[in-house]
Structures are given as structure tokens and as C-alpha cells.
Amino acid sequence: MNELQQYNQRKIVNDPVHGFISIPDNILFELIEHPYLQRLRRIKQLGLTSLVYPGAVHTRFQHTLGAFYLMGSAISVLRNKGHLISPDESTAAHAAILMHDIGHGPFSHALEQTLIENLSHEDISLLLMNRLNEHFKGQLSQAIDVFKGHTGKLFLHQLVSSQLDMDRLDYLKRDSFFSGVSEGIIGSDRIIKMLEIKNNELVIEAKGIYSIEKFLVARRLMYWQVYLHKTALVAEKMLINALRRAKFLSLNNAEVPAPPFLSTFLKNRFCTNDFLSNPTILDDFTMLDDNDIMSALKLWRDHNDPVLSRLSSSLLDRNLLRIEISDTPFDQEKLMTLKKETHIKNIGPDEMDYFVFTDHISNSAYNVGQENINILYKDGTIKDISYASDMLDHTAFAKTVNKYVLCYPKSIDR
Structure with a gap:
């Protein structure tokens, strides 16, 4: 040089x-x-x-x-x-x-x-x-x-x-x-x-x-x-649910259009050994970025699966779920009542977990001993x-x- x-x-x-x-x-x-x-x-x-x-x-x-x-x-x-x-x-x-x-x-x-x-x-x-x-x-x-x-x-x-x-x-x-x-x-x-x-x-x-x-x-x-922030948090949970649904459908042989490198991860469950034994998996991972996910959501907006379609369109249009945050766990009976009260067109009771759910978050500003x-x-x-x-x-x-x-x-x- x-x-x-x-x-x-x-x-x-x-x-x-x-x-x-x-x-x-x-x-x-x-x-x-x-x-x-x-x-x-x-x-x-x-x-x-x-x-x-x-x-x-x-x-x-x-x-x-x-x-x-x-x-x-x-x-x-x-x-x-x-x-x-x-x-x-x-x-x-x-x-x-x-x-x-x-x-x-x-x-x-x-x-x-x-x-x-x-x-x-x-x-x-x-x-x-x-x-x-x-x-x-x-x-x-x-x-x-x-x-x-x-x-x-x-x-x-x-x-x-x-x-x-x-x-x-x-x-x-x-x-x-x-x-x-x-x-x-x-x-x-x-x-x-x-x-x-x-x-x-x-x-x-x-x-x-x-x-x-x-x-x-x-x-x-x-x-x-x-x-x-609660709005960012609920959007993240909805994105996770959309990808979880897309992966479920893909693993069950449903047609789920997506950018090719994203499809690889939707159609397979890879573990550490897979990454170590098959270099092309890591190659595919290095081609993934935010654009693949956004492109997929646009493709899924009109998918014939109502769960995937609704989650995708809601994210693209910023039509998010409501979110409540509490210092104590939410009562499971209330959760079940909410699921029964929720009526979404073409969404069955077995699929309601994608739209009505609980989770927890944690944070510590400083960890003594680490x-x-x-x-x-x-x-x-x-x-x-x-x-x-x-x-x-x-x-x-x-x-x-x-x-x-x-x-x-x-x-x-x-």
C-alpha cells in the first residue's frame, strides 16, 4: 500500500x-x-x-x-x-x-x-x-x-x-x-x-x-x-407476536412471503450448533436488518391469516394495543375475562393470546457486585x-x- x-x-x-x-x-x-x-x-x-x-x-x-x-x-x-x-x-x-x-x-x-x-x-x-x-x-x-x-x-x-x-x-x-x-x-x-x-x-x-x-x-x-416507555413497549410486543405468528405459520407449511434471508429464519429453528456447523446460517444472519422486517410487515398486511394481517397492519399504521402497567401481577381471572370480552373479526378464542396478554419488565440502575x-x-x-x-x-x-x-x-x- x-x-x-x-x-x-x-x-x-x-x-x-x-x-x-x-x-x-x-x-x-x-x-x-x-x-x-x-x-x-x-x-x-x-x-x-x-x-x-x-x-x-x-x-x-x-x-x-x-x-x-x-x-x-x-x-x-x-x-x-x-x-x-x-x-x-x-x-x-x-x-x-x-x-x-x-x-x-x-x-x-x-x-x-x-x-x-x-x-x-x-x-x-x-x-x-x-x-x-x-x-x-x-x-x-x-x-x-x-x-x-x-x-x-x-x-x-x-x-x-x-x-x-x-x-x-x-x-x-x-x-x-x-x-x-x-x-x-x-x-x-x-x-x-x-x-x-x-x-x-x-x-x-x-x-x-x-x-x-x-x-x-x-x-x-x-x-x-x-x-x-409503554408505547414503545407495546409496539415491541406486537412486533414479536407478528414474527411469532409468521414463524408458526411457516413451520406449519403455510405460505408466508418474506425477504429471502428472513424466510430462512422463519422456516427453521436454529440452535448454537447449527450456527457452528453450517456457516451459511451466519451468512444469512448478516444480511438481516430492519428493512427486511418492515418489508415483511407490508407483505403480511394483506395475508389471508387474520392474526398476521391484523398485527402487521396495526404496526404499520401505529394502531397499537392499549397497555397498562402495574407494580403487581395482573389477576389471571381478569385476563381471562378480557379475552372473553374481546371480539375481533375472524380471530378465534385460541388466537386471542396474540392480542390480550400479560408480561413483565424489570430494570436496575446499578448492580452491586457486578x-x-x-x-x-x-x-x-x-x-x-x-x-x-x-x-x-x-x-x-x-x-x-x-x-x-x-x-x-x-x-x-x-
């Missing part, structure tokens, strides 16, 4: 959240240009949340570049504080954060257990990382070790995956920006400047404790106001943020909050 070609690969990307993002290394540029990363341009970061917040149409590709930028900032801060991070280690950490989302399917978390059962997006990410490593002739081995935490410098893994990683610092700020929900705004620059390393792990200097408190509060608010966010004091002592903070009640803030949802057609007046 000549000098001009090398120079042309050192691109600068203009990001609306962080400003200009430089790509300092050729292999990182080539990784970004790979089809596995480019596919993320066609997957929305927040799935169907744009039905609530119209501006929330940003992609996982944008988020990936944002996390990549923050990784560079974090490594620069740690180096300036005297910690040795070699150029190879820096490249590995940057590559790991670039690849952290490549296993996401269409509409992200919503479809993990619908199209593909018992295989998480993290599992698929690792399969794709290994394939990328073959493509790059082993140059990503160290990046994969960083992603897995199999590295002598644990703090590099924590920058990629922990309760204060570059992933979270970017998505909170980015999702807040595009949704317009100001409660999610965090001081990511300040947090990164407060990063330190103690006993080979990431810690936060004591003077950054208020920024961490703000980060945790913002995360809690964003979950209930954006990520688990790679804690530790505060470093000037005397060298370390305290977990939930104990160091004079604002956060550690018993309440680290508690998992469970809520229960009830969905049913709006035609029923309760």
Missing part, C-alpha cells in the same frame, strides 16, 4: 453528538468498512421507539462510532496519567468496541428470542468476531481477548463492557440527544477525565463522584422514560459508588424494579 492510500484511510467523521471523530489506524478503518459493521447502518439503535419520539431514528452504526470515539478519549486520559497502554493494546480496545454490537439482529433486543432461540446477540457477536479475525489474518485476536476479558489488563475489558463502559456513556448521551429527552444528558467528558486505574481495574477519582451520581440517575430515568463502579479517594481507599454516595440509597438504587404489563385492544373499555 502506498503512502497516499494510507493517508486516505485516516478518515474524519462528523458526528452530531461528539463532533469530529478521527480514525487513526488502517485496520480500524478497514474494520469499519467491512459489511458486518456497515450492516449496523440499517439497524435502529432504539427499535420502535421512534413511534414515541420521532427523532429517535439513529442507528447502531452511529452509536458504534460514538463509543469508538469515547474509547480514544479514555485511553488518552489514562496514558496522560502515566499508565502504559501500548499502540497494539489501544488498537485492540478500539477494535473491540467497534465489534461489540455486530451480533444485533433487526430491531435489536426485540427479536433475539423470536427469530433465533437460545442464542444471544453477544454469542452471535463472538461468532462474527472470530470470522472477522480469519478475514484479517489474526490481527483481531487481541481485540477478541479484550472483549472476553482474557487480558492481563482488565481495565481495557472494562472500557468495553462494565457498568461504566464506553458503550453506556455513548448510548445515554446519544439516545437523549435524538429522542429529545433531556433527563439522559450526562457529562461523559467529565467522567472520562476522572478515570483512573487501581489494582488493574477502572476506578473514578473522588472528585468525579457527582458526575457518576448524575450518570446513574440519568440511566434510571432513561429506562423508564425511553427504553421501557464490576462495581468504585470511587478512589486521595488516601488510596476505594468505595463502591452505592456506599460512597451521600445522595444514593444503595439498598433502593441497586434494587431491581419489576413491573407488570397488560395489553389488550382499545375497543375494550375498562
Whole structure:
């Protein structure tokens, strides 16, 4: 490769959240240009949340570049504080954060257990990382070790995956920006400047404790106001039900038109061994994106199956089910009464579960004991943020909050 070609690969990307993002290394540029990363341009970061917040149409590709930028900032801060991070280690950490989302399917978390059962997006990410490593002739081995935490410098893994990683610092700020929900705004620059390393792990200097408190509060608010907003939640449940119905019909030899790569997953139940033994399955997965799902819904709008047709047209027209949220489980007798009271043209009682159902959601802003966010004091002592903070009640803030949802057609007046 000549000098001009090398120079042309050192691109600068203009990001609306962080400003200009430089790509300092050729292999990182080539990784970004790979089809596995480019596919993320066609997957929305927040799935169907744009039905609530119209501006929330940003992609996982944008988020990936944002996390990549923050990784560079974090490594620069740690180096300036005297910690040795070699150029190879820096490249590995940057590559790991670039690849952290490549296993996401269409509409992200919503479809993990619908199209593909018992295989998480993290599992698929690792399969794709290994394939990328073959493509790059082993140059990503160290990046994969960083992603897995199999590295002598644990703090590099924590920058990629922990309760204060570059992933979270970017998505909170980015999702807040595009949704317009100001409660999610965090001081990511300040947090990164407060990063330190103690006993080979990431810690936060004591003077950054208020920024961490703000980060945790913002995360809690964003979950209930954006990520688990009831309208986005019911739309996601309806999409899952539509795909569940399409898969049921396909597995029972009904004709269900769909884009070819989506059809592969509707007509088959793949497990981990299938992905490992048949490389074409993973190839088909890498061709799936949000466009396949939206195209399928348009095809299914006029399907002769009334369940699939109604769910698809309702999603396309934003004619969603009603949703109620409670702190306690809904009474099963009431659920059965609702099913009996619901009358939908051509929908039988055995199919009413697609339109009247309960589910539960949970969230915890901070998980004590799982790679804690530790505060470093000037005397060298370390305290977990939930104990160091004079604002956060550690018993309440680290508690998992469970809520229960009830969905049913709006035609029923309760």
C-alpha cells in the first residue's frame, strides 16, 4: 500500500453528538468498512421507539462510532496519567468496541428470542468476531481477548463492557440527544477525565463522584422514560407476536412471503450448533436488518391469516394495543375475562393470546457486585459508588424494579 492510500484511510467523521471523530489506524478503518459493521447502518439503535419520539431514528452504526470515539478519549486520559497502554493494546480496545454490537439482529433486543432461540446477540457477536479475525489474518485476536476479558489488563475489558463502559456513556448521551429527552444528558467528558486505574481495574477519582451520581440517575430515568416507555413497549410486543405468528405459520407449511434471508429464519429453528456447523446460517444472519422486517410487515398486511394481517397492519399504521402497567401481577381471572370480552373479526378464542396478554419488565440502575463502579479517594481507599454516595440509597438504587404489563385492544373499555 502506498503512502497516499494510507493517508486516505485516516478518515474524519462528523458526528452530531461528539463532533469530529478521527480514525487513526488502517485496520480500524478497514474494520469499519467491512459489511458486518456497515450492516449496523440499517439497524435502529432504539427499535420502535421512534413511534414515541420521532427523532429517535439513529442507528447502531452511529452509536458504534460514538463509543469508538469515547474509547480514544479514555485511553488518552489514562496514558496522560502515566499508565502504559501500548499502540497494539489501544488498537485492540478500539477494535473491540467497534465489534461489540455486530451480533444485533433487526430491531435489536426485540427479536433475539423470536427469530433465533437460545442464542444471544453477544454469542452471535463472538461468532462474527472470530470470522472477522480469519478475514484479517489474526490481527483481531487481541481485540477478541479484550472483549472476553482474557487480558492481563482488565481495565481495557472494562472500557468495553462494565457498568461504566464506553458503550453506556455513548448510548445515554446519544439516545437523549435524538429522542429529545433531556433527563439522559450526562457529562461523559467529565467522567472520562476522572478515570483512573487501581489494582488493574477502572476506578473514578473522588472528585468525579457527582458526575457518576448524575450518570446513574440519568440511566434510571432513561429506562423508564425511553427504553421501557409503554408505547414503545407495546409496539415491541406486537412486533414479536407478528414474527411469532409468521414463524408458526411457516413451520406449519403455510405460505408466508418474506425477504429471502428472513424466510430462512422463519422456516427453521436454529440452535448454537447449527450456527457452528453450517456457516451459511451466519451468512444469512448478516444480511438481516430492519428493512427486511418492515418489508415483511407490508407483505403480511394483506395475508389471508387474520392474526398476521391484523398485527402487521396495526404496526404499520401505529394502531397499537392499549397497555397498562402495574407494580403487581395482573389477576389471571381478569385476563381471562378480557379475552372473553374481546371480539375481533375472524380471530378465534385460541388466537386471542396474540392480542390480550400479560408480561413483565424489570430494570436496575446499578448492580452491586457486578464490576462495581468504585470511587478512589486521595488516601488510596476505594468505595463502591452505592456506599460512597451521600445522595444514593444503595439498598433502593441497586434494587431491581419489576413491573407488570397488560395489553389488550382499545375497543375494550375498562
